[in-house]
Amino acid sequence: MSSESVQPEVDARTLRAASEHMTVIEEAQALFSVTTQSGSEYTVDLREPACTCPDFEYRSEQLGEQGCKHIRRVRIEVGQVDVDALEASLSEQANDIQQDAEELKQAADELGETVTELEDAISRLREVAER
Numbered sequence: 668m669s670s671e672s673v674q675p676e677v678d679a680r681t682l683r684a685a686s687e688h689m690t691v692i693e694e695a696q697a698l699f700s701v702t703t704q705s706g707s708e709y710t711v712d713l714r715e716p717a718c719t720c721p722d723f724e725y726r727s728e729q730l731g732e733q734g735c736k737h738i739r740r741v742r743i744e745v746g747q748v749d750v751d752a753l754e755a756s757l758s759e760q761a762n763d764i765q766q767d768a769e770e771l772k773q774a775a776d777e778l779g780e781t782v783t784e785l786e787d788a789i790s791r792l793r794e795v796a797e798r
């Protein structure tokens with residue numbers, strides 16, 4: 668349903684890395700403390716890269732090269748991410764989703780009309796049956 672996009676889709680972890688409230692403090696060279704919006708504090712080591720969060724510890728194989736959202740956030744903060752490209756991708760994605768939402772709304776309206784037609788047909792048939 669979504670239109671072809673020029674920009675690659677931004678995955679959910681990168682989206683959360685960019686959108687969630689996190690406080691990033693550089694503790695030492697390439698070593699960062701990241702405090703999440705729920706108050707958890709993790710340490711990101713950009714040299715590995717590694718993070719002390721459960722996502723990184725238990726699912727590091729599934730995270731891919733970019734790592735957990737804390738590593739991704741630190742990379743955004745220190746300028747290792749092309750922020751303009753990321754913004755363009757997010758913007759493109761938002762437009763696609765908006766378009767999908769409009770198409771779904773239209774489909775829902777059409778289904779609603781069909782329901783009305785079916786209900787009309789049912790009451791017509793009942794009238795006929797009661798004769």
Ligand SMILES: [Zn+2]
Pocket residue numbers: 709718719720721722723735736737738
């Ligand atoms: Zn992490």
